[in-house]
Amino acid sequence: MKVWVDPERCQGHTLCSMIAPEAFELDDIDGHSSAVFDEVPRDLEDKVREAAQSCPECAIFIDADSCDRKAEFEKPRETTS
Ligand code: SF4
Numbered sequence: 001m002k003v004w005v006d007p008e009r010c011q012g013h014t015l016c017s018m019i020a021p022e023a024f025e026l027d028d029i030d031g032h033s034s035a036v037f038d039e040v041p042r043d044l045e046d047k048v049r050e051a052a053q054s055c056p057e058c059a060i061f062i063d064a065d066s067c068d069r070k071a072e073f074e075k076p077r078e079t080t081s
Helices: 015-019 042-054 070-074
Strands: 003-005 024-026 033-035 060-062
Touching (some): 003 033, 015 024
Antiparallel strands (some): 003 060
16 A cells, blocks of 8 residues: 655644654654655554545545545635735
8 A cells, every 4th residue: 555645735734643653754844744654564554544534635645546535626726816
């Protein structure tokens, strides 16, 4: 199982690293998350899935595109100009 954090979506809520501290590390400066492993060890897969489901920004992708809410974020964003 592969995991990837989209840096554009991550807002540094830290939930992922609270759920799976072995699998996600937070940047010291902006608090944004990145995956420790490209290929998740089997014993951490459940925790990584839980973290992905809990991410408020839907920034965690497992096996490329299994995020349930991905479609919401692919809609064009409203711009204020
Ligand atoms: S829970 Fe989501 S938004 Fe929060 S730090 Fe983790 S990846 Fe980023």
